Amino acid sequence: MNINVKNSQNVTVVELAGEIDASTAPAMQEKVLPLAQTESKILLDMTKVSYTSSAGLRVLLSLFKEVKKNDGKLVLVGVSEEIQDTMSVTGFADFFVFCDHVDNGIKTLS
Amino acid sequence: MNINVKNSQNVTVVELAGEIDASTAPAMQEKVLPLAQTESKILLDMTKVSYTSSAGLRVLLSLFKEVKKNDGKLVLVGVSEEIQDTMSVTGFADFFVFCDHVDNGIKTLS
Numbered sequence: 001m002n003i004n005v006k007n008s009q010n011v012t013v014v015e016l017a018g019e020i021d022a023s024t025a026p027a028m029q030e031k032v033l034p035l036a037q038t039e040s041k042i043l044l045d046m047t048k049v050s051y052t053s054s055a056g057l058r059v060l061l062s063l064f065k066e067v068k069k070n071d072g073k074l075v076l077v078g079v080s081e082e083i084q085d086t087m088s089v090t091g092f093a094d095f096f097v098f099c100d101h102v103d104n105g106i107k108t109l110s
Numbered sequence: 111m112n113i114n115v116k117n118s119q120n121v122t123v124v125e126l127a128g129e130i131d132a133s134t135a136p137a138m139q140e141k142v143l144p145l146a147q148t149e150s151k152i153l154l155d156m157t158k159v160s161y162t163s164s165a166g167l168r169v170l171l172s173l174f175k176e177v178k179k180n181d182g183k184l185v186l187v188g189v190s191e192e193i194q195d196t197m198s199v200t201g202f203a204d205f206f207v208f209c210d211h212v213d214n215g216i217k218t219l220s
Contacts, residue, residue, distance in 0.1 A: 054195035061199060085164035089171060090200035 001049075003031050011041045011109045013102065017048035020056030029059045033066050040072035041109040045102055047078030057083075057092070064095045073097075075105040111159075113141050121151045121219045123212065127158035130166030139169045143176050150182035151219040155212055157188030167193075167202070174205045183207075185215040 001018030012035050020028060035042055044063070046052070060076070067074040075097045079087075087093035099105040111128030122145050130138060145152055154173070156162070170186070177184040185207045189197075197203035209215035 054192055054199050057196060057199045082164055086167060086196060087200070089164050089167045090197070090202040092200040092202075 001028065003028060005031075005035065009106055009110055011043050011106050013043045013045060013106070015045045015048070019051040019053075020049055020059070021051065021053040022055040025053070025055035025059050028056075029062060032059070032063055036063065036066040036070050036072055036074075038070050038072070040067065040070060042067060042072060043075050043077060043102065043105040043109060045077045045105075046080075047102075049078070049080070052080065052083050057086070061092070061095070073109050075099055075108050077102050077105045111138065113138060115141075115145065119216055119220055121153050121216050123153045123155060123216070125155045125158070129161040129163075130159055130169070131161065131163040132165040135163070135165035135169050138166075139172060142169070142173055146173065146176040146180050146182055146184075148180050148182070150177065150180060152177060152182060153185045153187060153212065153215045153219060155187045155215075156190075157212075159188070159190070162190065162193050167196070171202070171205070183219050185209055185218050187212050187215045 001016060001020060001024040004015040006013050014032060064074055077099045079098055097108060099108055111126060111130060111134040114125040116123050124142060174184055187209045189208055194208060207218060209218055
């Protein structure tokens, strides 16, 4: 998987591409978790993520906890319907703010 | 998907086979939920289920609630590792008792 980090209007935009599974999730976690600094505003753009396994869900939850601990904000963009449904059924969705587009995500975080 | 219901040692054994997705979940729910009568002991054998979508998770949660409401017991057998992981990550697993084999499931319910 590819991870690209950039800054836009004081928001850390993390573009993910590829599959998030047990083999790629550790590298993702290692790269993404340190971005959650004090009061960080993080946008995770998953538009180009083709597949998210339970290992990916685990990273999302870890990131959420880290962001919350540091009084930051987190928005997820482009999460697939199936993953959003899974989060919704399990009550997991309550933790996250979902946006359709990066622009809306940045607006939400600003 | 195929659903086969039989009785074994006072346990209602429900064998599921095929894919549980948005198109098959409603039929599954319609057939399985009414089995949750007062103090029913239900074993859901998912060994032959190849795929479970979020719609399947939703049915499992509905069944759990129905069983609980009626003071019954529910055991899941042969749930795939990925689904168990998803349930575990999201805290959803706490609702269920998992067994590897039907025999162990029946023993657990007896």
